[in-house]
Amino acid sequence: MDKILAGFGIKKSECSIKPFGSGLINHTWILSNADGDFILQKVNEHVFKKPEDIAWNIEFINAYLKEQAPSYFFVAPIKTVNGRSILFIEGAGYYRLFPFVKGSCSFNVVGNPDQAYEAARQFGLFTKVLSGIDVAQLRITLPSFHDLSLRYRQFLEALEYGNTKRIKEAALLIAELKSHATIADRFEVLKKDPAFKQRVTHHDTKISNVLFDKDNKGLCVIDLDTVMPGYFISDVGDMMRTYLCPVSEEESDFSKIEVRDDYYQAIMKGYLEEMNGELTAAEKGCFFYSGLFMIYMQALRFLTDHLNDDQYYGAKYAGHNFVRAQNQATLLKRLLEKEKVLS
CATH class of the missing domain: 3.90.1200.10 (Aminoglycoside phosphotransferase (APH), C-terminal lobe)
Structure with a gap:
Protein backbone atom coordinates (compact mmCIF):
# COMPACT_ATOMS: atom_id res chain seq x y z
CA MET A 1 0.00 0.00 0.00
CA ASP A 2 2.92 2.38 0.66
CA LYS A 3 4.06 2.07 -2.96
CA ILE A 4 0.51 2.45 -4.30
CA LEU A 5 -0.15 5.62 -2.34
CA ALA A 6 3.27 7.01 -3.20
CA GLY A 7 2.28 6.69 -6.84
CA PHE A 8 -0.35 9.35 -6.16
CA GLY A 9 1.96 11.47 -4.02
CA ILE A 10 0.41 10.36 -0.73
CA LYS A 11 2.24 9.16 2.37
CA LYS A 12 0.60 6.21 4.10
CA SER A 13 1.73 7.49 7.49
CA GLU A 14 -0.32 10.64 6.95
CA CYS A 15 -3.65 9.04 6.10
CA SER A 16 -6.21 6.47 7.18
CA ILE A 17 -7.51 3.85 4.80
CA LYS A 18 -10.33 1.32 5.13
CA PRO A 19 -12.52 -0.85 2.85
CA PHE A 20 -15.48 0.93 1.30
CA GLY A 21 -18.72 0.03 -0.49
CA SER A 22 -20.33 -3.23 -1.54
CA GLY A 23 -19.04 -3.65 -5.11
CA LEU A 24 -18.36 -7.21 -6.23
CA ILE A 25 -15.87 -6.61 -9.03
CA ASN A 26 -13.20 -4.14 -7.92
CA HIS A 27 -11.58 -3.68 -4.50
CA THR A 28 -12.39 -0.25 -3.08
CA TRP A 29 -11.11 1.76 -0.11
CA ILE A 30 -11.84 5.19 1.35
CA LEU A 31 -8.74 7.18 2.12
CA SER A 32 -8.59 10.26 4.36
CA ASN A 33 -5.80 12.73 4.98
CA ALA A 34 -5.33 16.45 5.55
CA ASP A 35 -6.39 17.17 1.97
CA GLY A 36 -9.76 15.42 2.34
CA ASP A 37 -11.35 12.10 1.46
CA PHE A 38 -10.62 9.97 -1.59
CA ILE A 39 -11.75 6.72 -3.16
CA LEU A 40 -8.98 4.28 -4.06
CA GLN A 41 -9.86 1.38 -6.30
CA LYS A 42 -8.03 -1.65 -7.65
CA VAL A 43 -9.26 -2.75 -11.08
CA ASN A 44 -10.17 -6.43 -11.36
CA GLU A 45 -7.96 -7.71 -14.18
CA HIS A 46 -9.78 -11.04 -14.29
CA VAL A 47 -12.87 -9.18 -15.50
CA PHE A 48 -11.27 -6.22 -17.29
CA LYS A 49 -8.38 -7.60 -19.31
CA LYS A 50 -7.13 -4.17 -20.43
CA PRO A 51 -7.51 -1.63 -17.60
CA GLU A 52 -5.65 0.93 -19.73
CA ASP A 53 -8.67 0.96 -22.06
CA ILE A 54 -10.93 1.96 -19.17
CA ALA A 55 -8.54 4.78 -18.28
CA TRP A 56 -8.38 5.88 -21.93
CA ASN A 57 -12.19 6.05 -22.17
CA ILE A 58 -12.52 8.10 -18.99
CA GLU A 59 -9.81 10.52 -20.10
CA PHE A 60 -11.44 10.85 -23.53
CA ILE A 61 -14.85 11.54 -21.98
CA ASN A 62 -13.42 13.95 -19.41
CA ALA A 63 -11.64 15.98 -22.09
CA TYR A 64 -14.80 16.17 -24.19
CA LEU A 65 -16.95 17.27 -21.25
CA LYS A 66 -14.47 19.96 -20.19
CA GLU A 67 -14.73 21.48 -23.66
CA GLN A 68 -18.35 20.82 -24.62
CA ALA A 69 -20.25 20.55 -21.32
CA PRO A 70 -18.15 22.16 -18.57
CA SER A 71 -21.14 22.52 -16.24
CA TYR A 72 -21.79 18.75 -16.19
CA PHE A 73 -20.68 17.24 -12.89
CA PHE A 74 -18.14 14.57 -13.74
CA VAL A 75 -15.98 12.78 -11.16
CA ALA A 76 -12.64 12.48 -12.94
CA PRO A 77 -9.74 10.43 -11.57
CA ILE A 78 -6.84 12.12 -9.82
CA LYS A 79 -3.57 11.97 -11.76
CA THR A 80 -0.58 9.99 -10.55
CA VAL A 81 2.73 11.73 -9.87
CA ASN A 82 3.60 10.82 -13.47
CA GLY A 83 0.48 12.51 -14.83
CA ARG A 84 -1.45 9.35 -15.61
CA SER A 85 -5.05 8.56 -14.62
CA ILE A 86 -4.29 4.95 -13.70
CA LEU A 87 -1.35 3.52 -11.75
CA PHE A 88 0.27 0.20 -12.61
CA ILE A 89 2.56 -1.54 -10.15
CA GLU A 90 4.25 -4.75 -11.19
CA GLY A 91 2.89 -7.62 -9.12
CA ALA A 92 0.20 -5.45 -7.50
CA GLY A 93 -2.01 -4.47 -10.45
CA TYR A 94 -3.85 -1.34 -11.58
CA TYR A 95 -5.18 1.39 -9.28
CA ARG A 96 -7.01 4.69 -9.65
CA LEU A 97 -7.88 7.45 -7.21
CA PHE A 98 -11.02 9.61 -7.21
CA PRO A 99 -12.08 12.53 -5.04
CA PHE A 100 -14.83 11.57 -2.59
CA VAL A 101 -17.91 13.68 -3.37
CA LYS A 102 -18.78 15.42 -0.11
CA GLY A 103 -22.39 15.21 0.98
CA SER A 104 -23.11 12.38 -1.46
CA CYS A 105 -24.55 8.96 -0.82
CA SER A 106 -25.52 5.90 -2.82
CA PHE A 107 -28.06 3.11 -2.41
CA ASN A 108 -27.78 -0.63 -2.97
CA VAL A 109 -31.54 -1.03 -3.48
CA VAL A 110 -34.07 1.33 -5.07
CA GLY A 111 -36.17 2.60 -2.20
CA ASN A 112 -38.99 4.40 -4.02
Whole structure:
Protein backbone atom coordinates (compact mmCIF):
# COMPACT_ATOMS: atom_id res chain seq x y z
CA MET A 1 0.00 0.00 0.00
CA ASP A 2 2.92 2.38 0.66
CA LYS A 3 4.06 2.07 -2.96
CA ILE A 4 0.51 2.45 -4.30
CA LEU A 5 -0.15 5.62 -2.34
CA ALA A 6 3.27 7.01 -3.20
CA GLY A 7 2.28 6.69 -6.84
CA PHE A 8 -0.35 9.35 -6.16
CA GLY A 9 1.96 11.47 -4.02
CA ILE A 10 0.41 10.36 -0.73
CA LYS A 11 2.24 9.16 2.37
CA LYS A 12 0.60 6.21 4.10
CA SER A 13 1.73 7.49 7.49
CA GLU A 14 -0.32 10.64 6.95
CA CYS A 15 -3.65 9.04 6.10
CA SER A 16 -6.21 6.47 7.18
CA ILE A 17 -7.51 3.85 4.80
CA LYS A 18 -10.33 1.32 5.13
CA PRO A 19 -12.52 -0.85 2.85
CA PHE A 20 -15.48 0.93 1.30
CA GLY A 21 -18.72 0.03 -0.49
CA SER A 22 -20.33 -3.23 -1.54
CA GLY A 23 -19.04 -3.65 -5.11
CA LEU A 24 -18.36 -7.21 -6.23
CA ILE A 25 -15.87 -6.61 -9.03
CA ASN A 26 -13.20 -4.14 -7.92
CA HIS A 27 -11.58 -3.68 -4.50
CA THR A 28 -12.39 -0.25 -3.08
CA TRP A 29 -11.11 1.76 -0.11
CA ILE A 30 -11.84 5.19 1.35
CA LEU A 31 -8.74 7.18 2.12
CA SER A 32 -8.59 10.26 4.36
CA ASN A 33 -5.80 12.73 4.98
CA ALA A 34 -5.33 16.45 5.55
CA ASP A 35 -6.39 17.17 1.97
CA GLY A 36 -9.76 15.42 2.34
CA ASP A 37 -11.35 12.10 1.46
CA PHE A 38 -10.62 9.97 -1.59
CA ILE A 39 -11.75 6.72 -3.16
CA LEU A 40 -8.98 4.28 -4.06
CA GLN A 41 -9.86 1.38 -6.30
CA LYS A 42 -8.03 -1.65 -7.65
CA VAL A 43 -9.26 -2.75 -11.08
CA ASN A 44 -10.17 -6.43 -11.36
CA GLU A 45 -7.96 -7.71 -14.18
CA HIS A 46 -9.78 -11.04 -14.29
CA VAL A 47 -12.87 -9.18 -15.50
CA PHE A 48 -11.27 -6.22 -17.29
CA LYS A 49 -8.38 -7.60 -19.31
CA LYS A 50 -7.13 -4.17 -20.43
CA PRO A 51 -7.51 -1.63 -17.60
CA GLU A 52 -5.65 0.93 -19.73
CA ASP A 53 -8.67 0.96 -22.06
CA ILE A 54 -10.93 1.96 -19.17
CA ALA A 55 -8.54 4.78 -18.28
CA TRP A 56 -8.38 5.88 -21.93
CA ASN A 57 -12.19 6.05 -22.17
CA ILE A 58 -12.52 8.10 -18.99
CA GLU A 59 -9.81 10.52 -20.10
CA PHE A 60 -11.44 10.85 -23.53
CA ILE A 61 -14.85 11.54 -21.98
CA ASN A 62 -13.42 13.95 -19.41
CA ALA A 63 -11.64 15.98 -22.09
CA TYR A 64 -14.80 16.17 -24.19
CA LEU A 65 -16.95 17.27 -21.25
CA LYS A 66 -14.47 19.96 -20.19
CA GLU A 67 -14.73 21.48 -23.66
CA GLN A 68 -18.35 20.82 -24.62
CA ALA A 69 -20.25 20.55 -21.32
CA PRO A 70 -18.15 22.16 -18.57
CA SER A 71 -21.14 22.52 -16.24
CA TYR A 72 -21.79 18.75 -16.19
CA PHE A 73 -20.68 17.24 -12.89
CA PHE A 74 -18.14 14.57 -13.74
CA VAL A 75 -15.98 12.78 -11.16
CA ALA A 76 -12.64 12.48 -12.94
CA PRO A 77 -9.74 10.43 -11.57
CA ILE A 78 -6.84 12.12 -9.82
CA LYS A 79 -3.57 11.97 -11.76
CA THR A 80 -0.58 9.99 -10.55
CA VAL A 81 2.73 11.73 -9.87
CA ASN A 82 3.60 10.82 -13.47
CA GLY A 83 0.48 12.51 -14.83
CA ARG A 84 -1.45 9.35 -15.61
CA SER A 85 -5.05 8.56 -14.62
CA ILE A 86 -4.29 4.95 -13.70
CA LEU A 87 -1.35 3.52 -11.75
CA PHE A 88 0.27 0.20 -12.61
CA ILE A 89 2.56 -1.54 -10.15
CA GLU A 90 4.25 -4.75 -11.19
CA GLY A 91 2.89 -7.62 -9.12
CA ALA A 92 0.20 -5.45 -7.50
CA GLY A 93 -2.01 -4.47 -10.45
CA TYR A 94 -3.85 -1.34 -11.58
CA TYR A 95 -5.18 1.39 -9.28
CA ARG A 96 -7.01 4.69 -9.65
CA LEU A 97 -7.88 7.45 -7.21
CA PHE A 98 -11.02 9.61 -7.21
CA PRO A 99 -12.08 12.53 -5.04
CA PHE A 100 -14.83 11.57 -2.59
CA VAL A 101 -17.91 13.68 -3.37
CA LYS A 102 -18.78 15.42 -0.11
CA GLY A 103 -22.39 15.21 0.98
CA SER A 104 -23.11 12.38 -1.46
CA CYS A 105 -24.55 8.96 -0.82
CA SER A 106 -25.52 5.90 -2.82
CA PHE A 107 -28.06 3.11 -2.41
CA ASN A 108 -27.78 -0.63 -2.97
CA VAL A 109 -31.54 -1.03 -3.48
CA VAL A 110 -34.07 1.33 -5.07
CA GLY A 111 -36.17 2.60 -2.20
CA ASN A 112 -38.99 4.40 -4.02
CA PRO A 113 -40.09 5.60 -7.49
CA ASP A 114 -38.49 9.01 -6.92
CA GLN A 115 -35.07 7.36 -6.65
CA ALA A 116 -35.77 5.37 -9.81
CA TYR A 117 -36.72 8.60 -11.59
CA GLU A 118 -33.58 10.42 -10.42
CA ALA A 119 -31.32 7.54 -11.43
CA ALA A 120 -32.93 7.20 -14.86
CA ARG A 121 -32.60 10.93 -15.43
CA GLN A 122 -28.90 10.83 -14.53
CA PHE A 123 -28.17 7.95 -16.89
CA GLY A 124 -30.14 9.70 -19.63
CA LEU A 125 -28.29 12.95 -19.00
CA PHE A 126 -24.92 11.17 -19.16
CA THR A 127 -25.69 9.82 -22.64
CA LYS A 128 -27.21 13.13 -23.79
CA VAL A 129 -24.26 15.35 -22.84
CA LEU A 130 -21.98 12.97 -24.72
CA SER A 131 -24.17 12.85 -27.83
CA GLY A 132 -21.62 14.79 -29.88
CA ILE A 133 -18.62 12.62 -29.04
CA ASP A 134 -17.06 10.29 -31.60
CA VAL A 135 -18.38 7.07 -30.09
CA ALA A 136 -16.16 5.00 -32.38
CA GLN A 137 -13.15 6.29 -30.44
CA LEU A 138 -14.30 4.56 -27.26
CA ARG A 139 -12.55 1.30 -26.51
CA ILE A 140 -14.40 -1.94 -25.78
CA THR A 141 -13.70 -2.85 -22.17
CA LEU A 142 -15.93 -5.96 -22.09
CA PRO A 143 -16.30 -7.50 -25.58
CA SER A 144 -19.85 -8.62 -26.48
CA PHE A 145 -21.06 -7.70 -22.98
CA HIS A 146 -24.69 -7.11 -24.01
CA ASP A 147 -24.77 -9.12 -27.22
CA LEU A 148 -28.03 -11.04 -26.85
CA SER A 149 -27.41 -12.96 -30.07
CA LEU A 150 -24.15 -14.31 -28.66
CA ARG A 151 -25.79 -15.18 -25.33
CA TYR A 152 -28.49 -17.16 -27.13
CA ARG A 153 -25.88 -19.05 -29.14
CA GLN A 154 -23.99 -19.84 -25.95
CA PHE A 155 -27.24 -21.13 -24.46
CA LEU A 156 -27.74 -23.47 -27.44
CA GLU A 157 -24.15 -24.66 -27.15
CA ALA A 158 -24.70 -25.46 -23.48
CA LEU A 159 -27.71 -27.57 -24.46
CA GLU A 160 -25.45 -29.53 -26.79
CA TYR A 161 -22.30 -29.84 -24.69
CA GLY A 162 -23.34 -29.09 -21.11
CA ASN A 163 -24.07 -31.26 -18.07
CA THR A 164 -26.62 -33.82 -19.33
CA LYS A 165 -28.11 -34.39 -15.88
CA ARG A 166 -28.70 -30.68 -15.37
CA ILE A 167 -30.10 -30.32 -18.89
CA LYS A 168 -32.66 -33.01 -18.16
CA GLU A 169 -33.62 -31.47 -14.81
CA ALA A 170 -34.01 -28.01 -16.38
CA ALA A 171 -36.15 -29.22 -19.30
CA LEU A 172 -39.18 -27.05 -18.45
CA LEU A 173 -37.13 -23.87 -18.04
CA ILE A 174 -35.18 -24.63 -21.21
CA ALA A 175 -38.41 -24.97 -23.15
CA GLU A 176 -39.73 -21.74 -21.64
CA LEU A 177 -36.66 -19.73 -22.60
CA LYS A 178 -36.65 -21.24 -26.09
CA SER A 179 -40.26 -20.10 -26.50
CA HIS A 180 -39.08 -16.50 -26.08
CA ALA A 181 -36.39 -16.70 -28.78
CA THR A 182 -38.19 -13.94 -30.70
CA ILE A 183 -36.67 -11.51 -28.17
CA ALA A 184 -33.22 -12.46 -29.48
CA ASP A 185 -34.50 -12.37 -33.06
CA ARG A 186 -35.70 -8.81 -32.57
CA PHE A 187 -32.27 -7.76 -31.35
CA GLU A 188 -30.76 -9.03 -34.62
CA VAL A 189 -33.26 -6.88 -36.54
CA LEU A 190 -32.68 -3.68 -34.59
CA LYS A 191 -28.89 -4.01 -34.90
CA LYS A 192 -29.33 -3.67 -38.67
CA ASP A 193 -31.76 -0.75 -38.40
CA PRO A 194 -30.01 2.61 -39.04
CA ALA A 195 -32.61 4.22 -36.74
CA PHE A 196 -30.91 2.47 -33.82
CA LYS A 197 -27.81 4.45 -32.96
CA GLN A 198 -24.64 3.49 -31.18
CA ARG A 199 -24.27 5.91 -28.28
CA VAL A 200 -22.11 6.35 -25.21
CA THR A 201 -23.75 3.75 -23.01
CA HIS A 202 -23.04 3.03 -19.34
CA HIS A 203 -24.03 -0.67 -19.47
CA ASP A 204 -24.34 -1.06 -15.67
CA THR A 205 -27.22 1.12 -14.51
CA LYS A 206 -27.90 -0.36 -11.09
CA ILE A 207 -28.93 2.20 -8.49
CA SER A 208 -25.57 1.99 -6.67
CA ASN A 209 -23.89 3.61 -9.69
CA VAL A 210 -25.66 6.91 -9.06
CA LEU A 211 -24.62 9.43 -6.42
CA PHE A 212 -27.40 11.28 -4.61
CA ASP A 213 -27.31 14.44 -2.49
CA LYS A 214 -28.79 14.87 0.99
CA ASP A 215 -32.20 15.64 -0.56
CA ASN A 216 -32.21 12.40 -2.59
CA LYS A 217 -31.63 14.26 -5.83
CA GLY A 218 -29.29 12.67 -8.37
CA LEU A 219 -25.81 14.20 -8.64
CA CYS A 220 -24.02 12.10 -11.23
CA VAL A 221 -23.28 8.58 -12.44
CA ILE A 222 -20.16 6.72 -11.36
CA ASP A 223 -18.30 3.47 -12.08
CA LEU A 224 -17.55 4.00 -15.76
CA ASP A 225 -15.62 0.77 -16.34
CA THR A 226 -18.30 -0.57 -18.68
CA VAL A 227 -18.85 2.65 -20.65
CA MET A 228 -18.64 1.67 -24.31
CA PRO A 229 -20.53 2.21 -27.56
CA GLY A 230 -23.94 0.58 -27.21
CA TYR A 231 -27.69 0.84 -27.64
CA PHE A 232 -29.97 2.71 -25.26
CA ILE A 233 -31.83 -0.54 -24.54
CA SER A 234 -28.84 -1.71 -22.50
CA ASP A 235 -29.12 1.14 -19.99
CA VAL A 236 -32.91 1.28 -19.85
CA GLY A 237 -33.19 -2.52 -19.77
CA ASP A 238 -30.74 -2.85 -16.90
CA MET A 239 -32.72 -0.29 -14.90
CA MET A 240 -35.91 -2.22 -15.54
CA ARG A 241 -34.26 -5.49 -14.56
CA THR A 242 -32.96 -4.11 -11.28
CA TYR A 243 -35.58 -1.47 -10.32
CA LEU A 244 -38.97 -2.92 -11.26
CA CYS A 245 -39.06 -5.87 -8.86
CA PRO A 246 -39.05 -5.50 -5.05
CA VAL A 247 -36.74 -8.52 -4.69
CA SER A 248 -33.39 -9.26 -6.32
CA GLU A 249 -32.22 -11.99 -8.68
CA GLU A 250 -31.19 -13.98 -5.59
CA GLU A 251 -34.78 -14.45 -4.37
CA SER A 252 -35.86 -18.10 -4.41
CA ASP A 253 -39.50 -17.43 -3.45
CA PHE A 254 -40.75 -16.61 -6.92
CA SER A 255 -44.16 -15.57 -5.60
CA LYS A 256 -42.48 -12.33 -4.43
CA ILE A 257 -41.51 -11.39 -7.99
CA GLU A 258 -43.65 -8.66 -9.49
CA VAL A 259 -43.37 -5.67 -11.80
CA ARG A 260 -44.22 -2.36 -10.15
CA ASP A 261 -45.95 -0.07 -12.63
CA ASP A 262 -44.99 3.14 -10.80
CA TYR A 263 -41.31 2.25 -10.98
CA TYR A 264 -41.63 1.59 -14.72
CA GLN A 265 -43.26 4.98 -15.22
CA ALA A 266 -40.54 6.61 -13.11
CA ILE A 267 -37.79 5.09 -15.27
CA MET A 268 -39.55 6.20 -18.43
CA LYS A 269 -40.18 9.72 -17.16
CA GLY A 270 -36.62 10.24 -15.89
CA TYR A 271 -34.82 8.81 -18.90
CA LEU A 272 -37.01 10.50 -21.53
CA GLU A 273 -36.81 13.80 -19.69
CA GLU A 274 -33.23 13.91 -20.92
CA MET A 275 -33.25 11.62 -23.96
CA ASN A 276 -36.61 12.32 -25.61
CA GLY A 277 -35.03 14.65 -28.17
CA GLU A 278 -32.16 12.25 -28.84
CA LEU A 279 -34.01 8.97 -29.45
CA THR A 280 -35.54 8.19 -32.83
CA ALA A 281 -39.18 7.13 -33.15
CA ALA A 282 -38.05 3.55 -33.75
CA GLU A 283 -36.00 3.61 -30.56
CA LYS A 284 -38.85 5.03 -28.51
CA GLY A 285 -41.01 2.21 -29.85
CA CYS A 286 -38.59 -0.25 -28.20
CA PHE A 287 -38.68 1.26 -24.72
CA PHE A 288 -40.72 -1.63 -23.30
CA TYR A 289 -38.62 -4.11 -25.27
CA SER A 290 -35.57 -2.86 -23.36
CA GLY A 291 -36.76 -4.68 -20.25
CA LEU A 292 -37.47 -7.90 -22.15
CA PHE A 293 -34.05 -7.69 -23.79
CA MET A 294 -32.08 -7.40 -20.57
CA ILE A 295 -34.12 -9.76 -18.37
CA TYR A 296 -34.17 -12.46 -21.05
CA MET A 297 -30.44 -12.13 -21.58
CA GLN A 298 -29.73 -12.52 -17.87
CA ALA A 299 -32.02 -15.55 -17.61
CA LEU A 300 -30.12 -17.13 -20.50
CA ARG A 301 -26.75 -16.34 -18.93
CA PHE A 302 -27.68 -17.82 -15.55
CA LEU A 303 -29.12 -20.98 -17.08
CA THR A 304 -26.18 -21.36 -19.47
CA ASP A 305 -23.79 -21.14 -16.55
CA HIS A 306 -25.79 -23.70 -14.59
CA LEU A 307 -25.68 -26.12 -17.52
CA ASN A 308 -21.93 -25.51 -17.84
CA ASP A 309 -21.33 -26.40 -14.16
CA ASP A 310 -21.15 -22.81 -12.89
CA GLN A 311 -17.91 -21.91 -14.64
CA TYR A 312 -18.63 -18.18 -15.00
CA TYR A 313 -20.66 -16.92 -12.04
CA GLY A 314 -19.78 -19.67 -9.60
CA ALA A 315 -22.37 -20.93 -7.10
CA LYS A 316 -22.77 -20.38 -3.37
CA TYR A 317 -25.00 -23.45 -3.08
CA ALA A 318 -26.13 -26.35 -5.27
CA GLY A 319 -28.38 -25.08 -8.05
CA HIS A 320 -27.67 -21.42 -7.32
CA ASN A 321 -27.62 -20.34 -10.98
CA PHE A 322 -30.67 -22.47 -11.72
CA VAL A 323 -32.55 -20.50 -9.05
CA ARG A 324 -31.29 -17.24 -10.51
CA ALA A 325 -32.37 -18.31 -13.99
CA GLN A 326 -35.85 -19.23 -12.77
CA ASN A 327 -36.04 -15.93 -10.93
CA GLN A 328 -35.28 -13.97 -14.11
CA ALA A 329 -37.60 -16.13 -16.21
CA THR A 330 -40.38 -15.34 -13.73
CA LEU A 331 -39.59 -11.62 -13.91
CA LEU A 332 -39.72 -11.85 -17.70
CA LYS A 333 -43.13 -13.49 -17.47
CA ARG A 334 -44.40 -10.78 -15.10
CA LEU A 335 -43.19 -8.04 -17.45
CA LEU A 336 -44.76 -9.68 -20.49
CA GLU A 337 -48.07 -9.78 -18.62
CA LYS A 338 -47.88 -5.99 -18.32
CA GLU A 339 -47.10 -5.31 -21.97
CA LYS A 340 -50.53 -3.92 -22.89
CA VAL A 341 -50.59 -1.73 -19.79
CA LEU A 342 -47.06 -0.36 -19.95
CA SER A 343 -46.07 -0.22 -23.63
